[in-house]
Each structure stands twice: as C-alpha cells, then as structure tokens.
Amino acid sequence: MHQMHGTGETGAVQPAIELRGIDKRFGAVHANKEIDLKVDKGTIHGIVGENGAGKSTLMSILYGFYQADAGTIHVDGKLCDIKGSEDAIAAGIGMVHQHFMLVETFSVLENVILGVEGGAVLRDGVDRAREELHRLEREYSLDIDPDAIVGDLSVGLQQRVEILKALFRGAEILILDEPTGVLTPQEADHLFRILETLKEQGKTVVLITHKLREIMAATDNVSVMRQGAMVAHRKTADTSPEELSELMVGRKVLLRLEKEQAQPKDTVLKVENLCVENAQGVRKVKNASFDIRAGEIVGIAGVSGNGQSELLEALGGIRAASEGVVELNGQDVTPGKGVDAAELRRRGVAHVPEDRHRMAMVTAFSAKEAAILGYEDDPAYQKGVFLDWHAISDATAKMMSEFDVRPDNPDLKAANFSGGNQQKLVLAREIMRDPELLLVGQPTRGVDIGAIEFIHKRIVAMRDAGKAVLLVSVELDEIMSLADRILVMCDGAIIGEVAASDANERVLGLMMAGVDPSEAKAVEGQS
Amino acid sequence: MENFELVILLLDATLRTSTPLILAALAGMFSERSGTINLALEGMMLGGAFSAAAVAFYMDDPWIGLLAAIATTIGLSLLHGFACITHKGNQVVSGMAINILMSGLTALVGIALFAQGGKTPALDKAARFQPITLPGAEAVKDVPIIGPIYFELLSGHNILVYIAFLAVPAAWWVMYRTRFGLRLRAVGENPGAVDTAGIGVVAMRYRAVICSGVLVGMSGAYLSTAQGASFLQDMTAGKGYIALAAMVFGKWRPFPALAACLLFGFLDAAATRLQGVVLPVIGEVPVQLVQALPYVLTVILLAGFIGRAIPPKALGRPYVKER
Numbered sequence: 058m059h060q061m062h063g064t065g066e067t068g069a070v071q072p073a074i075e076l077r078g079i080d081k082r083f084g085a086v087h088a089n090k091e092i093d094l095k096v097d098k099g100t101i102h103g104i105v106g107e108n109g110a111g112k113s114t115l116m117s118i119l120y121g122f123y124q125a126d127a128g129t130i131h132v133d134g135k136l137c138d139i140k141g142s143e144d145a146i147a148a149g150i151g152m153v154h155q156h157f158m159l160v161e162t163f164s165v166l167e168n169v170i171l172g173v174e175g176g177a178v179l180r181d182g183v184d185r186a187r188e189e190l191h192r193l194e195r196e197y198s199l200d201i202d203p204d205a206i207v208g209d210l211s212v213g214l215q216q217r218v219e220i221l222k223a224l225f226r227g228a229e230i231l232i233l234d235e236p237t238g239v240l241t242p243q244e245a246d247h248l249f250r251i252l253e254t255l256k257e258q259g260k261t262v263v264l265i266t267h268k269l270r271e272i273m274a275a276t277d278n279v280s281v282m283r284q285g286a287m288v289a290h291r292k293t294a295d296t297s298p299e300e301l302s303e304l305m306v307g308r309k310v311l312l313r314l315e316k317e318q319a320q321p322k323d324t325v326l327k328v329e330n331l332c333v334e335n336a337q338g339v340r341k342v343k344n345a346s347f348d349i350r351a352g353e354i355v356g357i358a359g360v361s362g363n364g365q366s367e368l369l370e371a372l373g374g375i376r377a378a379s380e381g382v383v384e385l386n387g388q389d390v391t392p393g394k395g396v397d398a399a400e401l402r403r404r405g406v407a408h409v410p411e412d413r414h415r416m417a418m419v420t421a422f423s424a425k426e427a428a429i430l431g432y433e434d435d436p437a438y439q440k441g442v443f444l445d446w447h448a449i450s451d452a453t454a455k456m457m458s459e460f461d462v463r464p465d466n467p468d469l470k471a472a473n474f475s476g477g478n479q480q481k482l483v484l485a486r487e488i489m490r491d492p493e494l495l496l497v498g499q500p501t502r503g504v505d506i507g508a509i510e511f512i513h514k515r516i517v518a519m520r521d522a523g524k525a526v527l528l529v530s531v532e533l534d535e536i537m538s539l540a541d542r543i544l545v546m547c548d549g550a551i552i553g554e555v556a557a558s559d560a561n562e563r564v565l566g567l568m569m570a571g572v573d574p575s576e577a578k579a580v581e582g583q584s
Numbered sequence: 585m586e587n588f589e590l591v592i593l594l595l596d597a598t599l600r601t602s603t604p605l606i607l608a609a610l611a612g613m614f615s616e617r618s619g620t621i622n623l624a625l626e627g628m629m630l631g632g633a634f635s636a637a638a639v640a641f642y643m644d645d646p647w648i649g650l651l652a653a654i655a656t657t658i659g660l661s662l663l664h665g666f667a668c669i670t671h672k673g674n675q676v677v678s679g680m681a682i683n684i685l686m687s688g689l690t691a692l693v694g695i696a697l698f699a700q701g702g703k704t705p706a707l708d709k710a711a712r713f714q715p716i717t718l719p720g721a722e723a724v725k726d727v728p729i730i731g732p733i734y735f736e737l738l739s740g741h742n743i744l745v746y747i748a749f750l751a752v753p754a755a756w757w758v759m760y761r762t763r764f765g766l767r768l769r770a771v772g773e774n775p776g777a778v779d780t781a782g783i784g785v786v787a788m789r790y791r792a793v794i795c796s797g798v799l800v801g802m803s804g805a806y807l808s809t810a811q812g813a814s815f816l817q818d819m820t821a822g823k824g825y826i827a828l829a830a831m832v833f834g835k836w837r838p839f840p841a842l843a844a845c846l847l848f849g850f851l852d853a854a855a856t857r858l859q860g861v862v863l864p865v866i867g868e869v870p871v872q873l874v875q876a877l878p879y880v881l882t883v884i885l886l887a888g889f890i891g892r893a894i895p896p897k898a899l900g901r902p903y904v905k906e907r
Contacts, residue, residue, distance in 0.1 A: 120780075122905065143782030158777040160770045161897070171770050172781030174763040182763075222781075 071134045073098040073230050073261040074119070074150075079128035081114055088114040090286045092128070096230075096278075101252055101262040103272040103293070106282030107305055107505035108476060112265045113155075115282070116232050120152045121145040132230070146172075151223025155234040157215050161208030165218050166190065168207055169225050186225070193224050197254050212360075213244035220251065231255060232263045237271060241360050242533065242566035249275045267506075269298040270534070281305055306506050314510075316517045319541040321350035325494050325525035326372070331381035333364075333371045341367040343549040344381070349494070354516065354526040356540025356557075358533060360569050364549035365529045366411055369498045372527065373408035374398035375416075385494065402431060407487035411498030411529065413476070417483045420472035424462075425453040427471040428486050456485035461511060477508030484512060488519060495519055498529045513539060533562055547571040592732045594853055599741060600811060602849025603748040604629070607803035608827030609834065609841045610755045611796040615661075617759065617836055618792030619772040619898040623679025624664050625800055626824025627686035628657045632804020634690040637704040637815035638697065640711040646809045649711070650744075654801035660686070661797030662790070669789045672902030683824075691817045702817035704808070713742035713810035744806045749842075751799065756838040768792050772896035775903040785903045803827075829882045835893045848878045 074096040081089040089111045096102040106112045118125045121139040130137050132148045139145050145152070159168050166183065169190060175182025190203050199217050201210075207218060216236060223231055233252075237245040252262050252275060264276060272279050273293060281289045281304040289304050303309055326349040333342035341364045349355045359365050370376040372383065377393025385404055390396045398408070410416035418427040429438055429449055438449050453467035460481040462474070471479060480500065487495065497516065501509040516539060520526050530536050536543055543555045545568040553574030555564065567577035608625050615622035632653035640649030660682055667678040691702035698704055721739035724731050759765040767788055771778045775785045807823075808815040826848055834841025855874035862868050 122780075141782065142780050146782050152780065154776075154780065156776075158774065158780040160773045160777050162773055163766075163770065167766060168777070171766060171777065172783050174766060177763050179761055179763060179766060 071098060072096055072131075073133060074263070075131040075134075076115075076119070077129045077131070079115065079118060079125045079130070081111075081118060081123065081125050087285050089118070089125070092282075092287045094280055094287060095290075096261060096263060098133075098261050099256060099259050100277040101256055101264060101275055103264045103266065103276035103279040104282060105265075105267060105269065105272055105279060105301060105305060107267065107507075108503055109284075109505065110282040110305070111285040112282050113234060116152070116234060116263070116265060119145065120150060120232065146226050146228075149227060149229035150232065151220075151226060151228025151230065152232045153216065153219040153223065153234065153236060155236075155238065157212075157219055159207050159215055159218060162206065164204050164206055165201055165210075165221075166203040168218055169203075169222050171222075173226055189225060190221065193221055196258065197224070197251060199251060211244075212239045213241075213247065216240070216248065217251075228260070230261045230263065232265070234265045235267070236264070237266065237268065238531075239361060241569050242562050243570060245271070268534075269301050272301065273298060283307055302506060308507075314513050314517065314538045317521065319353045319520065321353040321541070322523065324348045324350050325386060326527070327382075327384040328372070329382045329384075331368070331371065331383060332379045333367045333376055334379045335367060340379070341549050342371065345546075345551050346381075347544055347551060347554075349525040349527055351493075351525050352520055352523045353541045354520050354528055354539055356536040356543045357527070357529045357546055357551075358536045358543055358565055358569060359531070359546035361531045363546045363569075365531075365546050366498070367549075368546070369408075369411065369496055369527075369529050373406070373410065373496055374401040375410075398431070402490075405490075405493035407490055407492035407495050409483055409487050409495070409497045409500060411502070413479055413483065413503070418471050418479060420470075420479075422471050423468050424457070424471055424474070424482060425449050425467040428453040428456055428467070428482060430486070432486070432490065456482065456489055459489065460485035460515070475505070476503040477505050477512075480504050480512065481508060484515060488515060492524065494525045494527070496527045496529075499531065500528070501530075501532070501535060533565055537562070537565075545569055545574075553577075588729075589732065590857075592736050594850070594857055596737050597853035597856065598846060598850040599737070599745060599749075600849075601852040602845045603745045604803040604806050604811070604823055605827045605830055605845040605848055606748045606842060607744075607751065607799050607806065608824055609831040609845050610751055610838060611799035611803065612828050612831040613755065613759075613834075613836055613838065613841060614768070614792050614799065615796035616831070616899055617772045617896055618768050618789045619775065619896060619901065619903075620665070620668050620789055620793055621675040621679060621900045622664070622793070622796055623676055623828065624660065624682035624824075625679075625828055626820055626822065627679075627683035628660045628797065628800045629804040629807065629820045629824045630683075630690055630818070631660055631686045632657045632801040633808040633819060634694065634704070634804075634815045636805035637707065637808035638694075640707055640809045641705055644708075644711050646707075646711055646713045646805075649809050650802065650805045653805035654798050657801035657804065658794055658797035661793040661800075665790050665793045668902065669786055669793070672904065675900050675902075687818055690815070694815065694817070704815040707809060707813045711809065712813055713744055713806075715740045715742055716746070742810045744802060744810045747802065748806075752838050752842045759838065764791070769896070772898055775898055779903070779905070789903075800824075826878055826882070832893050832895075833885055836896060847881075851877045851881070 072095040076092055076094040079089050079092040092115055104112050117123050119130060121141045121144050124140065130139055137148050139148065166186060170182060170186045175185060187203060194200060199221055201214060201217055207215060236248060240248065255262055266272060276293045279291050279293050279296065280287060281301060283305055328348065329346050331342060331345045332340055335341045345368060357365050367376060371378055371392050374392045374397045378391050382389060383391045385406065390401060390404065414420055418430060438445055450467045454465065457465040462478050462481045500512050500516065504512065516526060528536065528539055537557060537560055540557050543557055543560050544551050545553050545565060547569060548571060553568050564577045567580060568574055608629055612622050612625055635656040636649040636653035639652035640646050664678055664682060667673040668675045694702040694704060718739035721735045725735045759769065767778060767783055771785055771788045778788060779785050807819055830844035830848055831841050833844035855871060858869045858874050859871045860868065
C-alpha cells in the first residue's frame with residue numbers, strides 16, 4: 058500500500074505524470090482538446106485557467122472520475138488505464154477536492170481509513186491506522202487530533218484531513234483543486250508550507266487554481282489552459298502574472314483596476330447595532346454599525362460564513378433584523394417591520410445576491426424573464442393585466458448590449474449562458490434601474506477574468522456616478538482593488554475598518570481570523 | 585401482588601407487540617443510513633406476512649415460510665433499489681407505490697389461491713412458530729418475583745421475538761464496528777467521499793436495502809406465522825409507519841430505536857389491556873383513545889420534544905457525479 062520511491066532527487070528523468078493527447082467531450086462541449094502535460098517528479102506544478110477552461114475535467118480524468126475519449130495517461134513512465142478512483146489510488150494519485158469529500162459526522166480517523174479499513178472488522182485496522190497517522194503527522198507536520206469529529210473542525214483542518222487521507226493511501230502525487238478558495242490568507246500560507254514539505258519528501262504536487270498570486274508564490278512550473286486546450290507551459294521563475302493572465306484570456310488584461318480617488322458625499326445608508334439571526338435562531342450578525350456614503354464603495358471582507366451573507370440578506374430585505382436600526386437617506390428601513398425586499402427596491406436599493414443560481418435568477422427562465430425578476434410589476438412592463446413582452450424584450454436587449462451579455466438573445470434560457478454572462482445580466486437588471494444604493498455579493502464568483510474586469514469597471518462607474526455601493530466578497534484581491542473602505546467581519550461582528558489605501562493582505566488576514574485590528578497592525582509591524 | 589402480575593402480563597404483551605416494530609425499525613435504519621428513504625416498510629411487511637403464511641400453509645413448516653417472506657421482501661427491496669438507486673427516482677413515491685401495490689396484490693393473490701376473502705387458511709401448530717420454554721423456567725416458576733419475571737416475561741416466546749431483541753446489538757455491532765457499517769454510514773452521509781475512496785456507491789446502497797429486506801421479511805413473517813395464525817388483509821395496520829417513526833425517534837440508531845419500539849409496543853399492549861377497565865377519576869377508558877396514543881405521541885415527539893433528529897445528510901438524494 059505504501060510504496061516509497063523517488064525521494065526528492067532533482068532533475069529526475071522520469072516525469073511523475075505524463076498525459077498524451079487527452080480528449081474529452083460532454084455532448085456538444087469540447088472540454089479537453091488533445092491535452093499534453095508533463096509533470097516532473099518532486100515539483101509543485103500549477104495549472105491555471107479561467108472557469109470552464111477544462112482544468113477540473115482534466116484532473117477528474119486523471120483521478121478516474123471520468124474517462125477520456127482519447128489519449129493516454131502515464132504514471133512514473135508506465136501506461137496506466139484509470140477507470141475509477143480505485144485505479145488512481147493504486148497508481149499513487151491522491152486528490153484534494155474543491156468540495157471536501159469528507160463524512161462530517163465521522164472522526165478524522167474514520168475518514169482517513171474509509172475504503173482502506175484493513176479488515177472486515179474495524180478494530181483490526183484502526184490501531185495500525187492510528188500509528189500510521191501519527192507517523193504521517195510527524196513527517197509532514199500535519200498536527201491533528203485523530204478522534205476529533207470532522208464537522209467540528211475548521212475548513213483549514215478539514216483540508217488537512219483530506220491531505221492525510223491521500224497520504225495514508227500511499228499517494229506519491231497529490232492533486233489539489235482550488236485549495237485556497239475557503240481559506241484565510243494565513244491558512245493558505247500554511248497550506249503552501251505543507252506543500253513545500255511534501256515536495257521536500259519527494260512527493261509531486263499538482264495545484265489547480267485561478268489565483269495567479271498563488272501560482273507565482275508556490276509553484277515550480279505552470280501550465281495554462283484556455284477553452285479546453287493547453288496553451289502554454291512555463292517555468293514559474295521565467296513568467297509573470299501579466300503574461301499568465303494574457304495567456305489565460307487570450308488578450309491583454311488589466312490586473313490592477315485603475316480608478317480615481319473616491320469623492321464621498323452624504324450618508325446614504327446608516328446601520329446601527331444591527332443583529333440578524335438565522336433560521337435556527339443563531340445570531341449570525343452581532344451589533345453591526347457602519348454607514349455608507351454616496352460616491353464610495355464599502356467592502357466587507359471575511360472568511361465565508363462569518364455573517365456577511367446574513368448581513369447582506371438583511372440589508373436586501375430578505376431577512377429580518379432581530380435588533381438594531383437601518384436608515385436609508387434618513388428614513389427607517391429596518392428589515393422585517395413592514396420593510397421587505399420589494400419595498401427596498403421601490404426606495405432605490407438594488408441587490409445582487411451572493412448566490413446567483415439560488416437567489417439572483419431562475420435558471421429555467423428565459424433571459425428576458427430573468428431580466429425583469431423583482432421588477433415585473435413595473436408599469437413599463439405592463440399592458441393591461443398582461444405582461445408586455447415586446448417592451449420586456451426591448452428592455453432586455455438594451456441590457457444585453459449595454460452590459461455586453463453574450464449571446465445577446467433575450468429568448469435563450471438563462472441556464473445556457475456562462476456564469477459571467479449570467480452575472481452581467483443580473484448586474485444589468487439591477488444597475489440599469491439607477492439605484493441609490495447597490496448591494497453586491499460575490500460579484501465575480503464563477504466568472505472568468507475577462508468578465509471580472511468588465512464587472513469591476515461597472516461597479517466603479519456606479520460609484521463615480523455618486524451612488525453608494527456595498528460590496529461583500531470573500532476574494533481579498535477583489536475587496537482591495539474595488540473598495541474605498543474595508544470592514545472586516547469575523548464571527549458575526551465587524552471587528553475593524555481599514556482604509557483601502559493602507560490595507561494589505563496580512564493585516565486583513567489576521568483580522569479575518571479574529572485578531573483585533575490594533576494587534577493585527579502591531580504583528581504586521583514586527584515582521 | 586395482583587398489580588405485580590398485571591405489570592408482568594403487560595410487559596409480556598409489550599415484548600410481543602414490539603417485536604415486529606423492532607425488526608422493521610432496524611430494517612428502516614439499514615436502508616436510511618445508506619441514504620435511501622424506506623417508506624415501503626409497510627408494504628414489504630405485508631408482502632412478507634402473506635408469503636410466510638401462504639408458504640407455511642403449503643409446506644407445513646414456518647421456517648420455509650420465513651424464507652419465503654425474506655425472499656419476497658428482498659425482491660421488493662431490489663425493486664425499490666432499482667427505482668431509487670439505479671434510476672434515481674423519487675424515493676417517497678417509490679415507497680408509497682410499493683405500499684399500495686402490496687396492499688392490493690396480497691389480497692388479490694390471497695383470493696385467487698384460497699378463496700377466503702383475502703385471508704390465508706388458519707395455520708395449524710406445526711406451521712407456526714411455537715413458544716420456547718427457556719432452560720430452568722419450569723424450575724423457578726414458583727419462586728416469588730424472579731419466578732414470574734423469568735417464566736412469564738422472558739420465557740415462553742417464539743424464536744422470532746428472541747431474534748428481534750438479539751438483532752439490536754447485532755445491528756449496532758455491524759453498524760459501528762465493521763467495515764461494512766462504516767461504509768454504509770458514509771454512503772448515507774456523503775456518497776462522494778465513498779466514491780472517491782474507490783468504493784462503489786450503488787453496490788453499497790443495494791447491499792444496505794438487501795439487509796433492510798431481510799429484517800422486514802422477518803417482521804412480516806412474525807405477524808402471520810408467530811403472533812397470528814394466518815394472513816389477514818392489511819394486517820400490518822400501519823406498523824411499518826410506526827416502525828419508521830420509532831426509527832426517527834431513535835435518531836437512526838439501534839438502541840434508541842429499540843426504546844421507541846418498546847414504548848409503542850407498550851402503548852399497544854396497554855390499549856388491549858385497558859379495554860373496559862374502569863380507572864379512578866377518568867372512568868372507563870375509551871379504547872380508541874389509547875389506540876390513538878402512539879400516533880398522537882409520534883406527532884408530539886416529532887414536533888421537537890426529543891430534540892432535533894438529524895437524518896443522514898444524503899438521505900433521499902440519489903447519487904449523481906458532479907457536473
């Protein structure tokens with residue numbers, strides 16, 4: 058089970074993985090086109106590409122989740138026929154999935170041994186597994202309590218369980234699919250240190266990500282995918298984020314958003330001691346107080362699940378406040394007391410929810426139906442008691458041209474647009490109502506780089522038109538490049554505010570982990 | 585002393601009435617812990633009861649009847665699995681369809697075979713499971729306290745009663761101490777984790793519903809060839825649902841489910857005992873009230889008195905690979 062070979066010699070002759078001519082179609086979608094890839098043993102190899110570029114499909118083929126239509130996989134120079142996960146495991150390939158494949162009600166140990174229990178009765182294998190786990194923990198400094206229940210662990214630790222699972226199965230090659238999406242910057246740094254240790258022990262790591270910064274910081278080599286094809290291989294030391302992004306998108310991209318200094322005017326939104334509870338009665342937002350002025354973007358940073366979603370939902374009128382007051386241009390609009398989402402929309406609050414598919418649109422609708430959601434009672438869309446489909450089609454076509462939604466067909470089903478185009482349609486719907494206040498959650502989640510640039514520009518244009526914008530995002534880069542002021546949420550409380558001009562990732566990261574702002578700055582000062 | 589005897593008799597009846605519930609609740613647990621909702625317990629129990637009685641009648645042997653019952657319920661489980669696991673159908677609809685099917689089919693086949701209005705002919709002694717006298721029961725019969733407890737309460741039941749009570753620790757051991765149990769629980773919580781660990785999700789879920797079939801088959805056979813002496817139309821009378829409720833009370837765990845089954849069995853036994861009994865203050869207890877108690881209790885308890893019952897996370901969701 059645990060074959061040990063190839064301990065970290067540099068310049069190994071045999072690549073750990075070699076893919077030749079991998080081709081895969083899902084119906085009409087050509088997800089992987091004739092992919093060739095060589096990953097050297099004992100290196101960290103990055104694979105970058107936009108969403109839908111085919112990175113995950115390629116790795117799923119390597120891990121036996123899908124079968125390629127054509128092409129061959131060689132592991133350690135040997136041809137491997139990988140028909141299922143069990144074949145991949147046997148070939149020494151381990152995978153850390155983007156959505157963890159863990160049983161939350163099980164202990165760490167139970168999760169690790171699942172599938173390799175070592176006997177029909179658990180007792181026989183458990184003691185050996187415990188010892189092996191201790192050895193792995195020491196070797197790779199992956200401290201974890203084997204008897205902890207996985208559901209109680211932080212995401213960072215859960216990820217560690219996934220890594221241990223792969224190592225326990227004797228993985229020599231570890232694939233990580235977007236591993237930092239759910240981590241704080243500090244946790245991400247820790248992860249990269251672990252990967253470095255793995256590399257030193259002779260393991261091979263494949264890192265899939267869309268974050269160029271991580272590629273630059275952590276990898277030895279990088280391969281770029283675009284629209285299902287492998288477009289370039291580079292040594293990380295010989296490339297730059299600019300070159301990589303250009304390769305990913307196929308044209309020059311502005312990585313750093315250029316914007317003028319904000320000109321904030323009167324206060325538009327005033328939030329005082331707002332508390333919000335979730336459906337289980339757990340307080341998710343605790344005494345949040347802040348205000349947003351016209352002509353500024355206020356960003357809310359935080360690790361996913363720290364109350365940002367509930368705060369945004371409350372301000373959008375979807376969730377009632379249990380305590381506190383919200384004022385819009387001096388008028389009380391505290392959500393819950395007769396103020397709902399429709400009322401807020403009438404008063405000029407536009408809301409782009411975080412979860413596009415669940416809350417922002419009905420994917421089974423046509424684009425024109427999706428484009429009037431929430432505004433369907435607008436007289437402009439009415440003809441008597443019926444909807445005026447001509448007017449709606451015209452309005453949708455206008456949104457589509459204004460926001461560069463492709464294909465610009467108002468009758469196409471919303472589900473058939475790419476994530477970026479769906480998001481542009483939602484933003485068009487909300488922004489073109491010319492609201493006083495724009496609430497945006499995760500505006501670029503699942504959106505490709507080209508569309509991200511466009512969406513960011515439109516949000517800044519809103520600000521420059523003198524509107525107030527509240528931005529909630531788990532992407533620190535996005536918050537830092539868009540927001541004028543940054544509030545950090547941790548465990549439901551706003552634990553501090555940082556001006557965008559003196560924000561940096563380390564301070565924000567520490568604050569996101571719950572460190573007091575003054576302390577965070579002190580820590581930062583020491584290092 | 586009279587009260588003591590009454591209690592012993594009541595508990596004795598409780599053991600007998602809770603037996604089919606225990607077997608069916610464990611059956612439900614195996615299925616649901618693997619992620620497949622099993623509303624079909626009621627119909628499977630009915631099918632098992634019919635097969636057991638019919639085959640026991642022809643073969644004059646309750647054991648062959650029991651095997652026939654188990655074969656029937658495994659067949660029905662595979663049908664349920666085919667709809668829910670292979671074809672990813674709606675698990676509630678499939679379960680209800682089996683219930684309706686078996687309610688009609690048992691009566692139809694019963695009329696066709698025996699022409700007794702859907703009943704099977706009464707079984708004679710040899711074709712039924714007979715009470716077993718435990719060793720030494722006769723000897724301690726007259727010892728006060730211990731005598732009645734051992735002789736009346738524990739001894740003198742048929743083999744299926746003992747099997748049912750032994751099945752509880754056995755199910756616990758399988759569920760929590762074996763590789764099979766670990767994988768079964770995992771597949772009901774996160775089938776993706778099982779799939780990526782190189783274990784077949786579909787095969788695992790089929791094995792679980794087969795276990796479920798074996799247990800519920802015994803429960804059906806108990807009704808018609810051990811507790812009763814023939815199959816009667818719709819003789820399960822909601823016991824499958826009650827067992828399912830007991831399993832939910834028990835939070836999908838064997839021992840708490842046993843406790844819930846005993847509670848329901850006790851209420852059932854008490855309902856029979858209390859017929860026509862005049863109690864102080866209340867007067868004569870309307871038997872319908874006591875009979876309704878398990879159902880009323882179900883609603884009240886499920887409404888949150890026992891704390892939140894957290895079902896297996898993937899319960900009711902067919903496994904589809906992402907994208």
